[in-house]
Amino acid sequence: xxxxxxxxxxxxxxxxxxxxxxxxxxxxxxxxxxxxxxxxxxxxxxxxxxxxxxxxxxxxxxxxxxxxxxxxxxxxxxxxxxxxxxxxxxxxxxxxxxxxxxxxxxxxxxxxxxxxxxxxxxxxxxxxxxxxxxxxxxxxxxxxxxxxxxxxxxxxxxxxxxxxxxxxxxxxxxxxxxxxxxxxxxxxxxxxxxxxxxxxxxxxxxxxxxxxxxxxxxxxxxxxxxxxxxxxxxxxxxxxxxxxxxxxxxxxxxxxxxxxxxxxxxxxxxxxxxxxxxxxxxxxxxxxxxxxxxxxxxxxxxxxxxxxxx
Numbered sequence: 001x002x003x004x005x006x007x008x009x010x011x012x013x014x015x016x017x018x019x020x021x022x023x024x025x026x027x028x029x030x031x032x033x034x035x036x037x038x039x040x041x042x043x044x045x046x047x048x049x050x051x052x053x054x055x056x057x058x059x060x061x062x063x064x065x066x067x068x069x070x071x072x073x074x075x076x077x078x079x080x081x082x083x084x085x086x087x088x089x090x091x092x093x094x095x096x097x098x099x100x101x102x103x104x105x106x107x108x109x110x111x112x113x114x115x116x117x118x119x120x121x122x123x124x125x126x127x128x129x130x131x132x133x134x135x136x137x138x139x140x141x142x143x144x145x146x147x148x149x150x151x152x153x154x155x156x157x158x159x160x161x162x163x164x165x166x167x168x169x170x171x172x173x174x175x176x177x178x179x180x181x182x183x184x185x186x187x188x189x190x191x192x193x194x195x196x197x198x199x200x201x202x203x204x205x206x207x208x209x210x211x212x213x214x215x216x217x218x219x220x221x222x223x224x225x226x227x228x229x230x231x232x233x234x235x236x237x238x239x240x241x242x243x244x245x246x247x248x249x250x251x252x253x254x255x256x257x258x259x260x261x262x263x264x265x266x267x268x269x270x271x272x273x274x275x276x277x278x279x280x281x282x283x284x285x286x287x288x289x290x291x292x293x294x295x296x297x298x299x300x301x302x303x304x305x306x307x308x309x310x
Contacts, residue, residue, distance in 0.1 A: 023235065023236040023237060023238035023239050024234065024235070024236030025222065025225075025233070025234065025235055025236070026048070026049070026233075026234045027225070027227065027231050027232070027233055027234075028043060028046050028048070028049060028231065028232040028234065029230075029231060030042055030043045030060070030230040030231070030232070033059075035059065035061075035074065038061045038062075038064065038071070038072045038133070039061065039064070040059040040060060040061045040137075041059070041060045041061075041230040042057075042058065042059050042060075043058045043060065043214055043230060043231070043232040044056065044057055044058040044212070044232060045057060045266065046232070049212075049232070049234055050264070050266075051141060051259075051260045051264070052210055052211065052212040052234065052255055052256065052257065053187065053188070053189050053190075053209065053210060053255070053256055053257015053258055053259065053260060054140045054141045054142075054143070054186070054187040054189050054257050054260050055138060055139070055140055055141075055189070055191075055212065055255045055256075055257065056082070056139050056140065056141045056260075056264060056266060056271065057082075057137075057138060057139030057266075058136060058137070058138050058139075058214060058232070058253075058255075059136065059137045060135075060136045060214065060216060060230055061133065061134070061135060061136070061137070062089075062090065062091070062132065062133045062134030062135060063089075063090060063132055063133070063134035064132065064133045064134065065131065065132055066091070066125065066130060066131055066132055066133055067131060071091070071124070071125025071126075071130070071133055072093060072123060072124055072125045072133060073124050073125070073299055074122060074123045074124065074299070074302075075122055075297060075299035075300045075301055075302050076120050076121070076122045076295045076297050076299065076301045076302065077120065077121070077122070077269055077301075077302040078115075078118060078119065078120050078269055078270070078281070078285045078292045078304075079113075079115035079118070079119055079120075079121070079269050079270065079271075080115050080116070080117060080118050080119075080147075080270045080271065080272065080277075080281050081115060081116075081141065081142050081147040081264070081270065081271035081272055082115050082139045082140060082141055082142055082147075082271045083112060083113060083114045083115065083139065083140040083142065083184075083186070084111075084112070084113045084115070084121075084137065084138070084139055085110065085111070085112050085137075085138040085139075085140060085172070085173065085191065086105055086110070086111040086112075086123070086135065086136075086137055086138075087110065087135055087136050087137075087138065087172060087193065087253075088105060088106060088107045088108075088109070088133075088134065088135035089107055089134040089135055089216060089217070089251065090107060090132045090133060090134040090135070091107075091125070091126075091130045091132055091133035091134060091135065092104055092105065092106050092125070092126035092130045093105050093111075093123055093124065093125060093126060093133075093135075094123070094124055094125075094126055095111050095113070095121060095122075095123055095153075096121060096122050096123075096295060096297060097113060097119055097120060097121035097122075097151075097153055097293075097295060098119055098120040098121070098151075098292060098293025098294055098295045099119065099151060099152070099153050099293070101113075101121075101153040103153070103155045104126060105155070106157075107135075108157075108159065108170065109155065109156060109157045109159075110155070110156040110159060110172045110173075110181075110183055111153075111154075111155055112153070112154050112155075112156070112173075112183050112184060113151070113152070113153045114142070114146075114149075114151055114152040114153070114184060114186075115142075115151050116142070116146065116147065116148060116149040116150055116151045116152070117147075117148045117149065117150065117151070117291070118151065118281070118284070118291040118292045118293075119151035119292065119293065120292045120293055120294070120295045121295065122295060122297045122299055124297075124299060134216075136214070136216065136253065138191070138255070139271070140173075140186070140187075140189065141260060141262070141264045141271050142186050142271070143186055143187055143260075143261065143262060144262055144273075145186070146186045147271075152184070154183065154184060156172070156181070156182060156183050159171060159172050159181055160179035160180060160181060161179060162176055162177025162178055162179040162192075163177070164177065164201050164202070164203060165201055165202070166196065166197045166198075166199050166200065166201040167194055167195065167196045167197065167201035167203070167244075168194070168195050169192045169193065169194040169195075169254070170192065170193045170194075171190070171191075171192050172191050172192070172193065173185055173189055173190060173191035174188070174189045174190035174191060174256075174257075175190060176190050176192050176254070177203075177204065187257060187258065187260070188208075188209070188257055188258040189256070189257035189258075190209070190254070190255070190256045190257060191253070191254075191255055192253065192254040192255075193216075193251065193252075193253055194251070194252055194253075194254055195249065195250070195251050196218075196220060196244060196246045196249070196250045196251075196252070197246065197249055198246060198247060198248060198249065199245065199246065200243055200244065200245040200246075201243070201244060202241050202242070202243045203241060203242055203243075203244065203254065204240065204241050205235075205239050205240055205241055205242060205256070206240075206256070207237065207238055207239060207240050208237060208258055209237065209256040209257055209258060210234070210235065210236055210237050210256060210257070210258075210259055211234075211235040211239070211242075211254060211255065211256035212232050212233065212234050212235070212254075212255045212256070213227060213232070213233040213235070213244075213252050213253065213254055213255075214230070214231070214232055214233075214252060214253045214255070215227050215228065215229045215230065215231060215250060215251075215252045216229070216251045216252060216253065217229070217249075217250060217251040218246060218248050218249060218250025218251060218252075219246065219247070219248070219250060220244045220245065220246050220250050220252060221244065221245045221246070222242060222243070222244055222245075223243075227252075237259065265277070265278060267307060268282075268304055268305065268307075269304075270282070275307070275309055278307060279307060279310070282304050282306070282307055285304050286303070286304060
């Protein structure tokens, strides 16, 4: 599932700052939206926190009962200058793109699409008998060194795991706990799904990385401060570990990376650096330029709104 980014995503969110001593720790509440007929909780971007490393977008969807429902239906739409990372906890989706890719994704697998200079894709629920859908869609901003390259798609159905006291982690991007994903990474970055049992666990971090935690199931706490489902907990650079506690088995994402060096301009499904770049991508999509290729889908093509600055 993809975007789009709107002006509402730049509005101030509710912050709960704690522990003013030492590296930053801030909580952000999500914004609720509907994308492709599916309710989503958007935790990134925020006006106060546009990126965590190169991570720049996070839409948590579900858990949703699909009985008598079509599930997710996101028709063909474009991207530039970013990677989409799709991660499921339950259900099954089908990704199609203008590169000719058609890939089912199931829990514990990673779909990673690198848009580069331009690509079209769609995402829809599988026709298989799937009764529930639960997952998260993430975007990663591409650096100037790769954002104008040709698009790519990759699927990873076997990902490494790291184990800690009272916690296990699947590493779907970057390296963590001695495990390294084979997925493409254009910047120093990490993405992990972690399961924390009842009690506490200490996670080792890199001091040059900033991190964010998004709780998908259950609830965790940091120094007694609860991180509720769909909240984004931001941890600034300078930490070599964090201790998290849970009163029930809980699942969360740990996202991190070196602070992103460029200043991305995000609008709709595009990430650029200037309004002129975004304008051109908008015009190319509306004119059905060859830039974005073609994609046959039973779903309707999604037209772009006019950029607000026009």
